[in-house]
Each structure stands twice: as C-alpha cells, then as structure tokens.
C-alpha cells in the first residue's frame with residue numbers, strides 16, 4: 798500500500814510541478830511577448846484536464862502518507878514536532894496554492910485580455926515556485942534536510 802501511495806504521489810508531482818515549470822518557462826514568456834491570452838487559454842484548458850486531477854491525487858495521497866507518518870493530526874500543527882511540522886508546511890503550501898488558484902479562476906481568467914496577462918503571470922510564477930517547494934519539502938521527509 799505504501800508503495801502505491803508513494804508512486805501515485807510522485808506521479809502527481811511530476812504532472813503538477815512539471816506542468817507548471819513548462820508553463821512558466823516556455824509558454825508564459827511567449828504569451829507575454831506576443832500578448833496572446835488565447836495561447837495561454839489553449840494551454841490552460843488542455844493542462845487543466847490532467848493538472849487538476851493530479852492535484853486532487855496529491856492531496857488524497859499526501860494526507861494518507863501524512864497520517865501514516867504522523868498518525869495524530871494535532872501534531873501537524875505543532876511547531877515542536879519535526880515530522881508534523883513538515884506536514885504543516887505542506888498544508889500551508891496547499892492553502893497558498895488554493896488561494897492563488899481561486900483568485901485566478903474567479904477574478905483573472907473569466908475576462909482574460911491583454912491587460913490582465915501580467916496579473917496572470919503573477920499567479921503562475923508563485924504557484925510554480927510553490928510547486929517546487931512542495932517537492933523540496935516532500936523529499937526532505939526522507940533526507941532529513943530540515944531536521
């Protein structure tokens with residue numbers, strides 16, 4: 798069971814973080830250069846179909862892995878507990894991602910035009926950076942980088 802959870806979690810990470818790195822480093826610069834909201838929307842609508850299920854899988858498998866590692870959820874918010882603290886950091890990263898995603902979905906994307914491309918970039922770049930942090934914190938459970 799642990800093997801399956803880690804496998805799904807890493808597969809989800811490749812899709813979520815990898816997809817955002819492609820978006821931030823290859824699609825976004827072209828979209829800004831050519832001032833083309835249509836190109837961004839083309840990528841978003843194709844990526845969304847696999848990116849959102851991947852995030853849902855991350856959350857489900859992540860919570861199951863966290864529960865396995867630190868069975869008492871009260872420890873997830875205890876700054877004195879090393880493994881629990883890392884779970885807490887992951888939940889904080891998740892809440893920040895959700896806030897950016899909701900703001901983009903509700904406020905920026907509905908009437909995306911040339912004038913809103915920079916605002917969209919200020920959502921894509923932090924979410925990509927947070928995606929990389931998710932991986933760094935995830936790997937640190939095993940490597941002990943932060944304890």
Ligand code: HEM
Pocket residue numbers: 803806807809810811813814852855856858859860862863864866884887888891928931932934935936938939
């Ligand atoms: C897009 C979001 C996420 C990404 C990209 C991500 C990525 C990763 C990666 C790459 C690992 C390392 C796996 C290994 O050591 O082989 C990991 C481990 C882990 N992640 Fe995540 N993660 C995400 C979300 C979450 C969430 C929401 C939670 C829940 C709190 C979570 C909890 C964990 C735990 C507990 C581990 C350690 C598993 C273990 O070694 O037993 N992750 N994550």
